Amino acid sequence: MTASERYDIVIVGGGMVGSMLAALMVQSSIRIAVIESVTPKAFDPDSLPDLRVSAFSPASKKMFEQVGAWSNIEAMRHCPYAHMRVWEEPENLLVKKLLSGHGNETHFKAEEVGQSALGYIVENRILQLALQQVLEQSSNVDLLMPEELQNLERQGDEVQLYLKSGKQLTASLVVGADGAISQVRKAINIGVRSLDYPQHALMALMQMDGPQQDVTWQHFTPTGPQSFLPLPDVNGQSYGAAVWYHTPDQIQKLQKMPLDEFQDQLLDTFPERLEGVQKVMAKGSFPLTRRHAHNYVKPGFALVGDAAHTIHPLAGQGVNIGMQDVAMLAEQLLKAQDANEPLGSINVLKIYEKKRIQENRKMICAMEFFYRTFSNDSAPAALIRTLGLGIAERAGPLKKQVIRYAMGL
Ligand SMILES: Cc1cc2nc3c(=O)[nH]c(=O)nc-3n(C[C@H](O)[C@H](O)[C@H](O)COP(=O)(O)OP(=O)(O)OC[C@H]3O[C@@H](n4cnc5c(N)ncnc54)[C@H](O)[C@@H]3O)c2cc1C
Incomplete structure (x- = not known):
């Protein structure tokens, strides 16, 4: 039987939003794994700009500065x-x-x-690379890439994750940052309203x-x-x-x-x-x-970014609201860690959900208008x-x- 490696938090999806969540907690004692299935191509200064770019706000830029990734983007x-x-x-x-x-x-x-x-x-790949450079230098985050989630199940207060490579991980909290067609969201049976x-x-x-x-x-x-x-x-x-x-x-x-x-x-x-x-x-x-998950959390699980919501891109706000999600979730998790509360506790996660679901609903309505x-x-x-x-x-x-x-x- 394969031994399971234990983490406090496993983030499934090391895109911009999942990587930012981990980067916001690099100074803490929380043990984190980020699983990302696709290794982004290294930056080549002579290459043409990618087609997948994001317009992001000064508020999101501040977060990149805070975690030390802005200088990587500038480079x-x-x-x-x-x-x-x-x-x-x-x-x-x-x-x-x-x-x-x-x-x-x-x-x-x-x-x-x-x-x-x-x-x-900024090209989405550059945002992701800049954050991953921060994670690679941290002592409490393991970036497992390329690695793909195959399956997961909750066992008591822990979640067991099975990866395609055969590896097994155990965590108190699993965060689904795995994009619009989120496997985590599906596995934990959270429905979405979509159009x-x-x-x-x-x-x-x-x-x-x-x-x-x-x-x-x-x-x-x-x-x-x-x-x-x-x-x-x-x-x-x-x-x-x-x-x-x-x-x-x-x-x-x-x-x-x-x-x-x-x-x-x-x-x-x-x-x-x-x-x-x-x-x-x-x-x-x-x-x-347009998609909006019915809930963002369950005991031991949370959804962030496109896994929780996708909006019409006409005002370029998709990544920005994902960044606000992880700012709020990281704040609650760091508080819980200080107070010795379990990170997968529904009481901790509900505070995140309550604050973000209302804000995101407003943004979805504004984009719809x-x-x-x-x-x-x-x-x-x-x-x-x-x-x-x-x-x-x-x-x-x-x-x-x-x-x-x-x-x-
Ligand atoms: C045409 C278009 C234009 C847009 N323009 C803008 C814009 O200008 N500004 C803006 O703010 N937003 C924009 N958006 C929205 C923005 O692209 C998304 O909101 C953003 O990419 C969401 O980031 P994310 O990290 O949540 O998800 P994603 O970027 O989808 O990242 C999810 C990550 O999870 C990984 N993953 C998935 N499944 C697994 C698995 N099973 N195991 C391991 N890893 C997995 C994927 O490889 C991926 O790296 C636009 C969207 C579109 C469609």
Whole structure:
């Protein structure tokens, strides 16, 4: 019989969220294992930017600084942005007429709230590598990679985990940080409320003219937003990503197109502000599903990040709310450790669940509101949102509040 290695906490999934949870506890005496099935490719400064990138907030950046991972990101690459523009050109003639003379764009600037950046765009792999570098140097965390969870069962106050390699682990608490199709969530029978959006997203990597940009923008159309994200320079060459939201059929068609044909279609359809595209280098598409777990915890178990919730990415808040989950969970676990309480105790875990489930529900509702209001071609909706964008631009203190909220400050 294989001997089982004992940990206080086993985190299944060493993506951005699971790795951050472990990194927040590296200074403690808690013994932690992180199981990650895919070893991320090492950073190569000459490689093209990945298609999977995240815009993350200054609040999330603070967490990377706190755990000592921000300098690792800086040693690789990232792209801060100081401006965000959001606008709509109404197609409806009546709406156009009613709005003539009114602004239809909001321009958020970091300087309006005394900051140098509204957020940062970083490749998901770089965020993960930066955190894993912190874990590799710690004495209380073992990063088991590549290792995949096969099965788990609760035995008394402990959880027994069986890995595909044949290894066995025992833990007081198992955290499911294993993404949207979480095996941990399934194994412990926590259900989810979910909705497949009739909209998919396509990300295109573009080689651009000029220096690295510091503006991200979003143009709303009735079929979905069209966005631009600036990306970090590679060897003095600048890059950007176009994000195209449309019906699943249309996105499938665009995904199948050869790159040169796709580039023509992109330049014909996206607003003129997408200037300076030299060449589309790669593209990839993603289905969009909203999910929310009925519970985040059970005795001996907790869910965090995409394992607990996925949201429409139009406001780029997915990772940020995952980071808030692990900040709260780590706080409760460190308190429990100090008070000598069992880490898998439902009383400890319920505090985490209560605080985060309510906040995440609010964010899910807000994203739902944006999605429904901005992907809709009825004239009243077009009038309200275009007026809203113009009013937001002139809203003074309220606009500053919105900026600070989006920055997580
Ligand atoms: C098109 C698109 C654009 C997005 N843009 C943004 C954005 O701009 N800003 C933002 O904040 N969010 C964005 N998001 C959301 C963001 O990508 C997710 O919220 C984020 O990746 C969640 O991180 P996570 O660590 O919870 O899960 P994941 O990133 O899915 O990580 C889960 C990890 O668990 C591992 N794993 C899974 N199963 C097992 C197993 N059985 N054993 C061991 N390991 C396992 C996986 O290999 C993986 O590394 C976007 C999402 C999409 C689809």
